[in-house]
Amino acid sequence: MSENLRSVTDLDRLIHEPARLLISTILSGVVSADFIFLQRETGLTKGNLSAHLSKLEEAGYVKIEKTFKGKLPLTVCKLTASGHKALAKYRQQLQDFMKKTS
């Protein structure tokens, strides 16, 4: 395998998973978004979204807060600084890989 192709194995697998990549990308453009919004935008089931968010939270990429907006309960998710950094690195790596192989 050439060095060019081998570089793809360095990708952050936690971010690389399509659902988590979509969640991270959505959260990267906003201060925060709640569970309902993420569920609608990603099209994931509640259980699936919860599982992916938990993985991102465990990695320190996402911060999850249970809060209220008025009287409504909200589960608010934010991409942390290390989450932003990991996503930016992932995008850069992927772009480099595409340039090298195209």
Place this chain on the structure above:
Amino acid sequence: MDHDFKAVQQRVRRYWFKDGIGEIVVGGLFLLLALYFAGHRFLPADTNAPLMLDGSLALLLIFGIYFTRRLINVFKTHITYPRTGFVEYYPEAKDTLQTRVFIFFLVAGFVLLLVVFGRWVGTFVWLPGFIGFLSSVILIVIRTRAIELNRFYYLAAASIILGLICSFSGLPAHYSLSLFYALFGLVLIILGVIVLAKYLRDNPLPAEGEDE
């Protein structure tokens, strides 16, 4: 690939305009402006009423700068967030007191400049056309930032057409400006209500306890 990342982020940004509440609130503000300009024609000039009306314009400007977005958020909290979720966006600029004071004086200075220019040319009949053009520029900027929302193109076209109609209506300046704000405010509210009705039809309230 980078295009796809940006497309997702654009879609999230566009979400703020999904419910039409912004148009309804801004349309209401325009109707208040219409009342202000119409009021000048009806109030007796030999009383304090015109002065009080001028004071109300300052209040309206402050309201517009300080509270429009907050009012929109109040409606969103009750209508949009329970249906399709809550999103907090990054502020457009550093939202400090200095920024707000700067914006207030910028708007006040701009209004003063228009008044001075109007007195210099001796007429204000061009004002609705100018305000219509200015509104269309703002709407096209919004359209560019929140792609695929073509209704902003229609609103931009409506603001230019209504501005020109009011400018050439032959009415006195206060009336034509009042007419412009009233008509454009109504257009905004009608479009906002249509968008909101479609949004409510497409997004019924979820059952209790849907939030994780």
